[in-house]
Each structure stands twice: as C-alpha cells, then as structure tokens.
Amino acid sequence: MHVLMIECNPNGIQGIANALELGHDVTLVSADPDFYLAASPLAKDAFAHPRCQVVKSAQAFSIDELERLAKEIHAANPVHGVTTYSEYHTVHTATVARSLGLPGMSVDGALNARHKHRTRLTLDGTGVRQPRFAHVDDPAKVETAVREVGFPCVVKPSDGTASLHVLHLRDEQDLRDYLAELERVTDYGRGVVRIPDILIEEFVEGELISVESCVLAGGEVVNLGLTDRPLSGFPHFIEMGATYFEGHPLQDELFAMTTKVLNELGVDFGFIHTEFLLGADGPVLCEVNGRLIGGIVPTLMKISSGVDAYLEVIRQALGERPELPFPGGTTAGGHWFGAPVAGTVESIGFDALADLPGFHSAQAYKKPGTAVDRLAKSNFDWIGHLIFTGEGREQVNERCEEALGRIELRMDVEVAR
Structure with missing residues (x-):
C-alpha cells in the first residue's frame, strides 16, 4: 500500500522506516528534507530506500498547493493512507485525506485542536475547566488583553508547538520584552507561516x-x-x-x-x-x-x-x-x-x-x-x-x-x- 506522509518529525522517521520494512510505499512531502537528514540517524537509509519517494516543495504549507500536489502523487501511484507526526501539519493532513476520500480527522476537528484559540472558544461554556483567557488576532491588542487577564499570565501563539514563544509574564517589562521578540517571529521554519492569533491566559500553578x-x-x-x-x-x-x-x-x-x-x-x-x-x-x-x-x-x-x-x-x-x-x-x-x-x-x-x-x-x-x-x-x-x-x-x-x-x-x- 502507499502511504503519503505530510512532513514528519525527526523521531517519526522511525515510522517511515517501519512502513518500508513492511513493504509499503512511502512518499514524504517536505519543504526541507535536509532537516530530517541532519536530525535523524535513520533518515539517510529511509530516503534511499527504493520504495521511498521524497518530494521537496517549498509551498507545501499552502493548503491549495498541497492538495494539488497530493492529487498529482495519487494519480501517479494511488495513495491508500495520509498521515503525519508533525503538529504543524495536522490540518494539512486532514484536508488531504478528505480530498482523496481516505481515513482521517475531520478538518474542523483538526482546526479546533491545532489552533489554541479555537480550542478555548469552542470549549467555552461546555463545563470543561479552562484558565481564564483572552484571544487577540493582532499583536497590537495583546497589551489590552493582558490587562484584562491580569499579571501573572501566560502568553502563547495560537499555532505554536514545543513551548516555542510561550512565556510567563510577571509585569509590564516582561510584556514589552515579549512583544518586541514576537514582532520578529513571522514563521517557525520549514515553510511554516505563523498566524497572527495569540492567547493570553491566567497562570495556573500545578x-x-x-x-x-x-x-x-x-x-x-x-x-x-x-x-x-x-x-x-x-x-x-x-x-x-x-x-x-x-x-x-x-x-x-x-x-x-x-x-x-x-x-x-x-x-x-x-x-x-x-x-x-x-x-x-x-x-x-x-x-x-x-x-x-x-x-x-x-x-x-x-x-x-x-x-x-x-x-x-x-x-x-x-x-x-x-x-x-x-x-x-x-x-x-x-x-x-x-x-x-x-x-x-x-x-x-x-x-x-x-x-x-x-x-x-x-x-x-x-x-x-x-x-x-x-x-x-x-x-x-x-x-x-x-x-x-x-x-x-x-x-x-x-x-x-x-x-x-x-x-x-x-x-x-x-x-x-
């Protein structure tokens, strides 16, 4: 069978190697395949395997481009499953699975999990215990939102991962420093563009x-x-x-x-x-x-x-x-x-x-x-x-x-x- 992997993560190369061992074809779509070669000792052999195809696409984070590319790959060698180990690409994977009529998460479900502000807003009023929060879609509104939640608080990009750019703010100076740092962050590397949404949350100890x-x-x-x-x-x-x-x-x-x-x-x-x-x-x-x-x-x-x-x-x-x-x-x-x-x-x-x-x-x-x-x-x-x-x-x-x-x-x- 043919597995389409939408990006991966360094440890997840083990999954690609396992699929190849079982006789499956694997196509990895990545904006930067060299990232895996540098980060995983298994990547070189996996990428050289005769049943592994690595497709480099600088535009892979674009949903439209990825859907077009996936259909092209599917036409050449029918795809039987679409997946990822990458947090950044869960919505992309759900979208491609839907496009090809294959098993996968609903796109709305993937969006609700992937974007932290959607998680908070969807669960608000359902009885699920969450911190007090404020959501903004413009960095210029962060200062007002912090005032609403109060110090100390936690501020985080809605689409972040690996604790990147997540910070505990104690006072006004912390806030000024954070906003100056965040202004310089437009992407997360490997073609992953940051959305503007930011969450400010009550700090919960535990x-x-x-x-x-x-x-x-x-x-x-x-x-x-x-x-x-x-x-x-x-x-x-x-x-x-x-x-x-x-x-x-x-x-x-x-x-x-x-x-x-x-x-x-x-x-x-x-x-x-x-x-x-x-x-x-x-x-x-x-x-x-x-x-x-x-x-x-x-x-x-x-x-x-x-x-x-x-x-x-x-x-x-x-x-x-x-x-x-x-x-x-x-x-x-x-x-x-x-x-x-x-x-x-x-x-x-x-x-x-x-x-x-x-x-x-x-x-x-x-x-x-x-x-x-x-x-x-x-x-x-x-x-x-x-x-x-x-x-x-x-x-x-x-x-x-x-x-x-x-x-x-x-x-x-x-x-x-």
Whole structure:
C-alpha cells in the first residue's frame, strides 16, 4: 500500500522506516528534507530506500498547493493512507485525506485542536475547566488583553508547538520584552507561516500531565495512559522529562475530561495528545494536539506495551484498526538535557550510564562541532536524552535524575574578557 506522509518529525522517521520494512510505499512531502537528514540517524537509509519517494516543495504549507500536489502523487501511484507526526501539519493532513476520500480527522476537528484559540472558544461554556483567557488576532491588542487577564499570565501563539514563544509574564517589562521578540517571529521554519492569533491566559500553578488517546473510526475515544511532563526554564516552559504510566489518583477524571474535550472539539480520528495542568481546583485543560505525542514518548510506549505507536499511526491511516499501546508492567521514562551555556559541542558521552539499574538507552542530538544555545527558551534547545525503566514513575524519575549527573558533556565555550 502507499502511504503519503505530510512532513514528519525527526523521531517519526522511525515510522517511515517501519512502513518500508513492511513493504509499503512511502512518499514524504517536505519543504526541507535536509532537516530530517541532519536530525535523524535513520533518515539517510529511509530516503534511499527504493520504495521511498521524497518530494521537496517549498509551498507545501499552502493548503491549495498541497492538495494539488497530493492529487498529482495519487494519480501517479494511488495513495491508500495520509498521515503525519508533525503538529504543524495536522490540518494539512486532514484536508488531504478528505480530498482523496481516505481515513482521517475531520478538518474542523483538526482546526479546533491545532489552533489554541479555537480550542478555548469552542470549549467555552461546555463545563470543561479552562484558565481564564483572552484571544487577540493582532499583536497590537495583546497589551489590552493582558490587562484584562491580569499579571501573572501566560502568553502563547495560537499555532505554536514545543513551548516555542510561550512565556510567563510577571509585569509590564516582561510584556514589552515579549512583544518586541514576537514582532520578529513571522514563521517557525520549514515553510511554516505563523498566524497572527495569540492567547493570553491566567497562570495556573500545578503539575503538567497529558492523556494519550486514540480515537477509532466512528469517533470512539480510547484513553490509553498518562505522561508526566516536568518543566524547567521558568519563565519559559521547557519540557525536561516524560514518563508513560497508569494509575494516577486523578486518572479517571482526566480520562473523562479528555473524552468530553475531544467530542466537543470534533476530534474524531487518530492518536491524540491532550495536556492538563493539575490546579488547586482540579485538572485544567492546557491544550490538545491532534497527533501522536512527540519526542521520546512513543519509544516509552513501545518499551512499556510492546506496541510501536509510530507504526499504528500508519496502520490506522490505511484503514486498519490499530493495536493500542496501553501501559504494561514496566514503566519507562526519560529526561532531556541541554547545555548550561552557549558554545560548540566537542563530545557527549554516555559510558558512565551503562551499568546503572534500569538503563535503556541514550542519544545525543548534536554532533561534535555543532554550535548550540544555552537551554533556556524551548524544547528546541534540547541536545539529547536518556531513557530508563523501573517499577513505577517515581523510581524511573529518580534513576533519570541520577543519570543526568553522569553525562560527559564537553564544549568549547568563549569566555568573555
């Protein structure tokens, strides 16, 4: 069968490799294929595979151009499934699936999840607990909206991802600095143009946790498990770890809220990642992502459940009923790490981790000679991760924390004189 992948993400190249192994044809449409070659060790072999076609299109983020291109690809080699692992391209994927008459999320559902202001506005008045918020479609209106919500607050682009340009504002100076920074941001790279909509939200203190779900054909929501998301980098919001598990005291409430949220938004197909803040009065919806959770978590799912979620995304897109990765007897978790200062990576070593209890794997994202920024603003500042297993999330997180101190990171740093 023929799978059309609308962009991807570096870890998602594993899904492309899996589909090729099973004998499927894969066409990847990307504005910048070289991005994956630099970011994923699997990309070179996958792209060279005789059943893999990589189509470079600088206009791929344009819905009209993408639909035209997809129909052209379909005419040459009939497409049986359309999917993505990319947050930026969930609406594009839903639109192309609809155009080709293939399984996929409703376009309205994809828009309601993708654009955070649509999530808030659609759920307003439904009984779903959300922070107080204001939505503006012009940066010139942000200052007034901040006054409406009040300090402290959180400001975020409606179409952002990976915590990019999400900031906790404490006062007027923070607001002025943020507006000056945002004025310079017109796109997110790889042809992804930023929409002008911005959300200003009440700051909710509490643990960040997500529900991983799969919406089966017909709209049946199946909640799979939970992922904890420790944060760092305040006033920015950088995810520094993740553990895939079950058994949280609020699990039943979180699952029920997720089902209601997805139904209200019209999110009716695919693997979904829904984030909550555990506030003083109970879970508060943070955001909904209409795709499989990113980063290392699909790997954690596979370790715990034995099910490859990347492959199940593809199987569902092809019209099959996916096997679902419910957490198993083993809990798996990982932590990301970054550089304490800006500089050039000389080496990243993991030799001291191999003998630690529960060690599964570690990976560096940056090659020697690569310039990196200090871990400070978003998930894009990560330079590697490590993964451990254990009997529960507390043990796993303890093992990860201990291991972080054993990573050998050598950098060339210019010292100010």
